[in-house]
Amino acid sequence: MGQTLTEQIFSHAAGRPVVPGELVVVQPDVVMSHDSLTPGIIDILQNEFGKNEVFNPDQLVFVFDHVTPASTVGTADGQNRVRAFAKQQNIRLFDIGRGICHQVLVEEGIAQPGLIVLGADSHSTSYGAVGAFGSGMGSTDVAVIWATGKTWLRVPETLRIQVSGRFREGVGPKDLALYIGRVLTISGATYQAIEYHGLDWLPLYGRQTLSSMAVELGAKAGIFPPSGEVFDRFQTPEWLFVDPDAHYGQTIEINLEDLEPQIALPHAVDRVVDLSSLVGTPIQQVFLGTCTNGRYEDLRQAADILTGNQVSEKVRFIVTPASKTDLQRAMADDTINILVQAGAVLTTPGCGVCMGRHQGTLGKNDVCLSTGNRNFRGRMGDPSSSIYLVSPAVAAASAITGVVTDPRYLER
Amino acid sequence: MARIWKFGSDVDTDQIVPGRYAPYMRPNEDVGNAAFIEANPLFNQQAVPGDIIVAENNFGCGSSREYAVTALCRRQVGVIIAKSFARIFYRNAVNLGLVLVEAPQVVDQLSDGDICVLDLDQNRILIRDKELVLPEISPFARAIVEAGGLVAYIQRHGFLPGE
Ligand code: SF4
Numbered sequence: 392m393g394q395t396l397t398e399q400i401f402s403h404a405a406g407r408p409v410v411p412g413e414l415v416v417v418q419p420d421v422v423m424s425h426d427s428l429t430p431g432i433i434d435i436l437q438n439e440f441g442k443n444e445v446f447n448p449d450q451l452v453f454v455f456d457h458v459t460p461a462s463t464v465g466t467a468d469g470q471n472r473v474r475a476f477a478k479q480q481n482i483r484l485f486d487i488g489r490g491i492c493h494q495v496l497v498e499e500g501i502a503q504p505g506l507i508v509l510g511a512d513s514h515s516t517s518y519g520a521v522g523a524f525g526s527g528m529g530s531t532d533v534a535v536i537w538a539t540g541k542t543w544l545r546v547p548e549t550l551r552i553q554v555s556g557r558f559r560e561g562v563g564p565k566d567l568a569l570y571i572g573r574v575l576t577i578s579g580a581t582y583q584a585i586e587y588h589g590l591d592w593l594p595l596y597g598r599q600t601l602s603s604m605a606v607e608l609g610a611k612a613g614i615f616p617p618s619g620e621v622f623d624r625f626q627t628p629e630w631l632f633v634d635p636d637a638h639y640g641q642t643i644e645i646n647l648e649d650l651e652p653q654i655a656l657p658h659a660v661d662r663v664v665d666l667s668s669l670v671g672t673p674i675q676q677v678f679l680g681t682c683t684n685g686r687y688e689d690l691r692q693a694a695d696i697l698t699g700n701q702v703s704e705k706v707r708f709i710v711t712p713a714s715k716t717d718l719q720r721a722m723a724d725d726t727i728n729i730l731v732q733a734g735a736v737l738t739t740p741g742c743g744v745c746m747g748r749h750q751g752t753l754g755k756n757d758v759c760l761s762t763g764n765r766n767f768r769g770r771m772g773d774p775s776s777s778i779y780l781v782s783p784a785v786a787a788a789s790a791i792t793g794v795v796t797d798p799r800y801l802e803r
Numbered sequence: 804m805a806r807i808w809k810f811g812s813d814v815d816t817d818q819i820v821p822g823r824y825a826p827y828m829r830p831n832e833d834v835g836n837a838a839f840i841e842a843n844p845l846f847n848q849q850a851v852p853g854d855i856i857v858a859e860n861n862f863g864c865g866s867s868r869e870y871a872v873t874a875l876c877r878r879q880v881g882v883i884i885a886k887s888f889a890r891i892f893y894r895n896a897v898n899l900g901l902v903l904v905e906a907p908q909v910v911d912q913l914s915d916g917d918i919c920v921l922d923l924d925q926n927r928i929l930i931r932d933k934e935l936v937l938p939e940i941s942p943f944a945r946a947i948v949e950a951g952g953l954v955a956y957i958q959r960h961g962f963l964p965g966e
Pocket residue numbers: 456457491492493512514680681682683741742745746763764
């Protein structure tokens with residue numbers, strides 16, 4: 392019988408053909424954790440398992456991105472503890488400033504097609520962009536893998552998203568990601584793996600935007616069949632391919648020719664409407680960054696719109712590159728210069744203000760337009776603040792005017 | 804006697820414990836004191852051990868932060884009954900030994916502030932002269948919960964459930 396990408400990856404890992412619904416015990420290829428949760432995972436390993444050694448250091452990778460550089464004595468001490476642990480256990484560590492975990496693992500080639508890549512972070516669905524099975528887990532799950540090398544997983548059903556057409560001007564991957572949320576709702580893909588089809592032409596950065604947001608629909612993974620740039624940059628095993636006989640629990644069809652710029656309203660990722668109905672809404676902060684939209688191409692798109700323009704006095708415009716590599720690419724041409732010249736505030740590559748812990752936390756009643764992936768109440772600061780989610784193009788256009796603005800109708 | 808705390812759909816992990824209250828940000832505080840601190844201050848101040856959380860769909864969506872479950876464990880929530888749960892939250896709860904029950908019909912019959920008696924051994928809730936029957940917890944989850952969580956299970960058996 393035919394298999395979806397997820398079923399192929401699980402069958403390969405289990406060493407036998409598996410079907411959706413089955414529970415399998417597997418050895419994940421890569422297990423990532425970041426500065427925010429790793430100290431707690433060390434606690435579980437040491438205090439609950441009574442162990443000082445991890446089972447297989449080569450399986451593990453640490454990335455410091457959540458609160459970097461440290462903002463409090465507590466976060467600084469936590470990071471020092473992880474540094475010492477990584478050294479002692481021989482575990483790869485990407486320290487402050489290297490970038491957001493999900494971007495770093497792709498840039499470093501640690502996430503590869505066909506691998507099972509688990510992370511102590513819900514947006515680990517991002518690794519699906521390169522054709523890996525990427526999924527998030529909690530601290531105890533990860534501690535169990537540290538201790539035993541293994542975990543249990545339920546083989547999920549696969550939901551197929553079949554896309555046709557091409558983006559029109561001013562519309563991009565983020566609008567599609569938000570639109571999928573609008574169609575499927577915040578729980579529409581719970582326990583399922585999403586497989587994206589009809590996007591072989593989409594560059595990797597756009598796939599990463601979509602895969603990162605798969606979790607916002609409740610999905611366990613969001614996988615792209617390897618093609619194009621992914622074929623060139625990564626090694627795709629020959630057993631991983633789109634099988635015409637594969638069975639999909641559900642198929643959703645979307646025609647890009649009909650897609651308008653989208654915006655998610657506070658405080659739910661699936662409260663999505665066409666941008667046009669919100670145009671003119673005043674904002675106080677614009678945030679360009681995150682694992683969803685902080686890559687070079689996102690910054691470049693914003694720079695193109697900001698060229699010759701100034702950020703409104705009414706707006707704080709915070710730009711956080713997803714990684715050091717993205718920052719360097721944006722410095723190699725005039726991207727960073729244009730952004731800073733226009734009035735952007737540049738912060739350390741990493742998660743930045745995305746979860747409200749530092750570098751631009753929202754105050755009472757603040758309204759923020761963010762290129763991130765989550766707009767839950769209070770995520771970026773005070774519970775009375777609100778977050779709208781948009782594409783980099785909408786963020787840049789709105790930073791200029793101080794109100795929600797459609798980049799296609801920006802007066803030049 | 805247990806009080807029912809009823810919530811709507813899509814209660815996310817930022818509502819259960821906002822990121823700013825993460826143990827990582829406040830290492831010397833009990834994360835249990837942050838449970839629903841902003842989303843439901845009444846719960847935060849008044850919930851007592853044994854109380855029951857009842858919710859509509861997709862309880863626990865959002866981040867993978869296990870401390871959302873830890874906070875509810877510290878408050879000794881007796882059980883969470885919802886129409887459905889988000890997957891990472893579900894795993895985290897099973898792993899930490901917190902009982903979750905998916906029971907759409909039961910959810911519709913319970914209201915915020917109801918007082919009831921929870922009898923998990925018999926899978927039932929006694930409320931006003933009624934008995935509401937809860938579905939059986941899956942053997943897999945029950946094995947882990949009865950061991951006191953996933954770490955305790957592995958310590959006792961030497962392998963993962965299903966291995
Ligand atoms: S950028 Fe935001 S969503 Fe992405 S990993 Fe960091 S905190 Fe999570």
